[in-house]
Amino acid sequence: MINWGKIKAVFFDMDGVLYDSMKNHESTWIESFKQYNIDLPAFEAYLNEGRTGNATIDYVFRKYLNRPATRQEQEAVYTYKTQLINQAPKAEIMPKMPVLLSFLRSKGIATYVVTGSRQPALIEKLSRDFDIEANQIISGADVKKGKPDPEPYLMALEKSGFQKEECLVVENAPLGIEAAKAAGLYTIGVNTGVLDDSILQDAGTDELFDDTASLATQWMEALS
Ligand code: CA
Numbered sequence: 001m002i003n004w005g006k007i008k009a010v011f012f013d014m015d016g017v018l019y020d021s022m023k024n025h026e027s028t029w030i031e032s033f034k035q036y037n038i039d040l041p042a043f044e045a046y047l048n049e050g051r052t053g054n055a056t057i058d059y060v061f062r063k064y065l066n067r068p069a070t071r072q073e074q075e076a077v078y079t080y081k082t083q084l085i086n087q088a089p090k091a092e093i094m095p096k097m098p099v100l101l102s103f104l105r106s107k108g109i110a111t112y113v114v115t116g117s118r119q120p121a122l123i124e125k126l127s128r129d130f131d132i133e134a135n136q137i138i139s140g141a142d143v144k145k146g147k148p149d150p151e152p153y154l155m156a157l158e159k160s161g162f163q164k165e166e167c168l169v170v171e172n173a174p175l176g177i178e179a180a181k182a183a184g185l186y187t188i189g190v191n192t193g194v195l196d197d198s199i200l201q202d203a204g205t206d207e208l209f210d211d212t213a214s215l216a217t218q219w220m221e222a223l224s
Contacts, residue, residue, distance in 0.1 A: 004222040008166040011156045014115035016172035016192045021091035028084040032077050038064045046193045049173035050147035052116045052140040053078040096216035101130050114138045114152045148175040150183035174203035
């Protein structure tokens with residue numbers, strides 16, 4: 001079990017951790033690939049969650065069309081997916097997460113968001129719902145490789161100015177957990193999606209919670 005008291009900064013993944021948005025990503029990914037005659041199975045959305053848009057598109061093209069996606073195709077699919085996401089029902093905020101983030105900040109703990117997404121509305125949304133400022137966000141626009149490469153979490157670590165031992169990650173996706181562990185960070189998994197617990201455990205999560213509410217409750221109790 002972690003010593004919650006020594007943590008100075010927390011790096012939160014966004015989709016599936018702060019927002020209940022994975023259903024929307026599942027349906028919009030499936031729809032976006034139909035124009036290329038790809039019938040994407042739903043589980044792919046969850047297994048590939050955390051990759052940047054371009055990396056996901058390239059992965060799907062290679063797997064289902066046996067060729068890489070061109071730059072133009074990547075932009076076309078991602079632009080269409082962003083349009084669909086903007087039309088999708090608004091994703092709910094995950095239970096207790098706004099309370100947890102403001103509680104952590106009240107204890108002097110810095111909060112960052114590390115996401116593969118690069119939706120234009122990202123900064124405004126995180127500011128409104130979680131009081132997260134632009135300089136506390138590592139987005140898909142900031143990285144070259146993205147998850148599962150450790151790059152985004154190493155960028156967050158550097159931005160925070162703290163030591164690895166003083167930081168932790170909250171993630172819901174196997175590739176996100178892999179990225180955090182490759183960066184050498186303690187990682188808490190929350191299994192808010194459709195994958196078996198064993199997939200998150202195999203990815204290397206240090207702890208696993210069933211939902212965000214139980215994580216928030218235990219964390220706030222530990223620091224109270
Ligand atoms: Ca996620």
